[in-house]
Amino acid sequence: MKANNKHAAANDRHVITAQMLDKTFLAEVMKMKGGQDVQDCIQCGVCAGSCFASWAMDFTPMQIVRMLHLGMKETVLSSSTIWVCASCYTCATRCPRGLDIPMIMSGLKNIAIKENIPAKIQIKPKFHKSFADIVQKYGRIHEPELFLKISNKTAPKTMMQDAVFGLTLLRKGKLKLKAPKVEQKAQWSSLFKNASKEGAQ
Amino acid sequence: MKYAYFPGCSIHTTAREYGVSSQAVSKVLGIELVEIPDWNCCGAMDAVYAYNPLLSISLSARNLALAEKMKMDIVTLCSACFFTLSRANKLLHEDSELKGKVDKLLTESGLQYSGEVKVRHYLDVLLNDVGLENISKNVKVKLDGLKVAPYYGCMLIRPPNVVNFDDPEHPTSLDKIVEAIGGKNVDYMYKTRCCGASLGLTEADVMMGMTKDLLLEAKNSNADCIVVPCPLCHLNMDAKQKSIESTFDVKIGIPIVFFTQLMGVAFGISPKELALDKNCVSTDKLFKQLHA
Numbered sequence: 001m002k003a004n005n006k007h008a009a010a011n012d013r014h015v016i017t018a019q020m021l022d023k024t025f026l027a028e029v030m031k032m033k034g035g036q037d038v039q040d041c042i043q044c045g046v047c048a049g050s051c052f053a054s055w056a057m058d059f060t061p062m063q064i065v066r067m068l069h070l071g072m073k074e075t076v077l078s079s080s081t082i083w084v085c086a087s088c089y090t091c092a093t094r095c096p097r098g099l100d101i102p103m104i105m106s107g108l109k110n111i112a113i114k115e116n117i118p119a120k121i122q123i124k125p126k127f128h129k130s131f132a133d134i135v136q137k138y139g140r141i142h143e144p145e146l147f148l149k150i151s152n153k154t155a156p157k158t159m160m161q162d163a164v165f166g167l168t169l170l171r172k173g174k175l176k177l178k179a180p181k182v183e184q185k186a187q188w189s190s191l192f193k194n195a196s197k198e199g200a201q
Numbered sequence: 202m203k204y205a206y207f208p209g210c211s212i213h214t215t216a217r218e219y220g221v222s223s224q225a226v227s228k229v230l231g232i233e234l235v236e237i238p239d240w241n242c243c244g245a246m247d248a249v250y251a252y253n254p255l256l257s258i259s260l261s262a263r264n265l266a267l268a269e270k271m272k273m274d275i276v277t278l279c280s281a282c283f284f285t286l287s288r289a290n291k292l293l294h295e296d297s298e299l300k301g302k303v304d305k306l307l308t309e310s311g312l313q314y315s316g317e318v319k320v321r322h323y324l325d326v327l328l329n330d331v332g333l334e335n336i337s338k339n340v341k342v343k344l345d346g347l348k349v350a351p352y353y354g355c356m357l358i359r360p361p362n363v364v365n366f367d368d369p370e371h372p373t374s375l376d377k378i379v380e381a382i383g384g385k386n387v388d389y390m391y392k393t394r395c396c397g398a399s400l401g402l403t404e405a406d407v408m409m410g411m412t413k414d415l416l417l418e419a420k421n422s423n424a425d426c427i428v429v430p431c432p433l434c435h436l437n438m439d440a441k442q443k444s445i446e447s448t449f450d451v452k453i454g455i456p457i458v459f460f461t462q463l464m465g466v467a468f469g470i471s472p473k474e475l476a477l478d479k480n481c482v483s484t485d486k487l488f489k490q491l492h493a
Contacts, residue, residue, distance in 0.1 A: 033254060033292070052395045056407040084407060087247045088395030089359035093369045100360070102247070109251035123403045128252040131245065135260070139241040141210040150402060161405060161444055168440055172479050174215045183239040191263060191310040192256070198302060199255030 022073040028111070029068050034103030041065045047091035047101055057081040058120070061091055061101050068104075077112045080120035081105070114200075123150050136192050139182030144175050202330055205268040205318075206234035207286065209279035209432070210242055215440070216432030218476035219278055222461040223323060225474045229339050230331050234276065237267050243282040244289065246356070248399060255302065261289030262303050266314035274319040276326055278461075280431035281398075284356035286320040287363050322357060324374050324430055324460070325366045333381040341469035342491060344383040349463070350424035351375035351386055352415065353393050354434045369393075375428060378460055382467035389422035391415040396437045409445045412437045416445065416453050426456040426487055428463050435459065440481045456484045466491065 029035040041062075048060035058080045059067070067076050076082070087102040095101065111117075113125045130149040134142050144166070151162045169175045182188045212220035227234055243264060244250065244257035264286060268275045277283050293300045294316055307313055327336065353372045358364065367374045372393065376386045394415050397408030416438060419427050429435050439457040446453055458480060465475040466488055477484050 052411055053397070053400075053407060056404070056410070084400070084404065086355075086395050086398040086400055086411075088355040088398070090355070090393075090395065093359045093361060106247050106251045107254070109247070110254060113252060121404050127399075127403050128248060131248040132252045132256065135242045135245075135249065139239075141242055141245070143210075143214055146402070158405065165440065165444065168443070168481060169215060172481060174217055174440075174479065176214050180210075180213075182241060187310045187312065188241065188263075191259060191306060191312070194309055195256045195259035195306050196253055198306065199253040199259075 016070065016072070020075060021071045023071055025071040025073040025076075026068060029104070029107070032104065032107035032110075034100035035107055037097070037099050038065060038068050038104065040097040041069070041099055042097060044096060046094050046096065047099075050090045050094050052088060052090065053084050053086055057084045061085070061105075064108075065099070065101070065104075074117075076108060077115070077117045078120065082108045082112065083119055083121040083124045123152060126150060132196075136196075138180045139188055140180040142176075142179045143169075144177060145179070202231060202326070203233040203235060203273060204276035204321075204326065205271045205273040206236045207240055207243070207264060207268070207275050207277040207282060208236065209277055209282040211432035211436070212278055215436050216279075216459075218462060218479040219432055219435070219459040221474065221476040222459055222465045222470075223278055225470050226461050226464050226468065229468050229470070230327075230335065232326065232331065235271065235273065237264065237271065237275070240264050240267060243277075243279075243285040246281050246285050246399075255299075257285070258289045258292060258299065259303055259306050261286050262293065262307060262314055263310075263312060265290060265293075265318050265320075266307055266312040268318045269314055274321055276321050276323055278323050278430075278432070280322070280354060280356040281433055283320065283322045284364055290316075290318065290320055291363055322364070322366070322430070324357065324378070327378060328374055329366070333377055336378065336381045336464070340382050340467045342467055344385075344463075344467055344491060347384050347487075347491065348387050348423055348425045349379045349384040350389055350419035350422060350427045351379055351392060351460075352419070352427050352429050352434065352438075354429065354431050355393070355395050355398070357430050358393065375430060375460055378464065379428065382464055384463065384467075387419070387422045387424045389418050389424065391418045396434045398433055398437070401433075401437050401441060405441075405444075406448070408437055409441065409448050412441065413445045413449050413451065413453075416442065416455060417451065420453055420455050424455065426458050426463075426484075428458055428460045430460055442482050454482065456480060456482045456487045458484060458487075
């Protein structure tokens, strides 16, 4: 598949220039949950060899960690890797140095979202924001609304697939059109609002 | 046996058959699942965490606080909820600064959580509270000859420092359940391999590539069906199976059943009570050979 091309592209980018390095980035990463251990990595490659999604990434998790050491902020945050990671935790389970790589990837997504960095998987930042918005409204996820919000309306092929998928679920009675509802409305709103605000700082 | 039941969002929607069949099986085994009143989204692993880490932990914390009021441990069916709630619980225990922040947020909303609740997966309850012997005792229909591929996926077993009741590399809990109800486990390679999870919504080609591999591996090991413990794995493997077949031009056609549905069949519970008609890949042929 197209994965081969992605890898080829990654291999072409082997020259690191001073402009690619951000001296403050490593410190920023080390403040994130999971990031505190990032310098313990010995580049053994177990994460890269264990990752089931690496074929769809432009850099392996091992390469990402090394780039964090070097401060290659832009390269890391504009990589597809951080968005393709499905948090399956195979890498972290096997890491001999105990790095929580999926949590690091989540932290990197968080920085990319906050700094509005265009994502290789375009829809991803919107997915995370829409998910949170819907949960804020109803207390739980409401699938039809999520599907509609993130369906790619500019790609006919995926739109068709999404429509077929949605119809399959509807026919089976597995999509509720009526949204869920949180009972303790005031308690819920205040917790969500305050946590969002505090966490965004 | 009474537990604070945390269904998770998908149990009432895309994984209805899981919720329904678990209730039916629980009734037989004397397990009481008391739904946590007004529970909310667990924080959904990475979905909310990547958007706002503290918000994700706080969403989990509200559920933990609600369960603590009930003075019961949380039991959930969903592997992702199991992980998300367990992770929040662990972080709140280990990180006093985080605990302070979350406590303040909870207090402002009239809630409190002191940290007494344990988070468990339903499978853990079956194995360690109910016991395999009691499960075997209730078998009424022989599953003779049914070849089952147990699929564990990720969050039920990994990472072991967060969720810890089975081996992360060589898990056996589902195999034991299948054996206890008279099924035959097939050995296949990809039982702990990731299905692609929520990539199904945002990068469907990648998810389908990942799921296709494990479906074919199970199929080629001559399994009659795959049993799963997770709503999202089920959605990707069952509801998306047709799309996977057409995308990769392969024929798969393997039923994906929740382990609770298979238990229900062995217990002689009616197909309707197990919502067997809700599975997208038909289970008719699979279970017809049994009832015959």
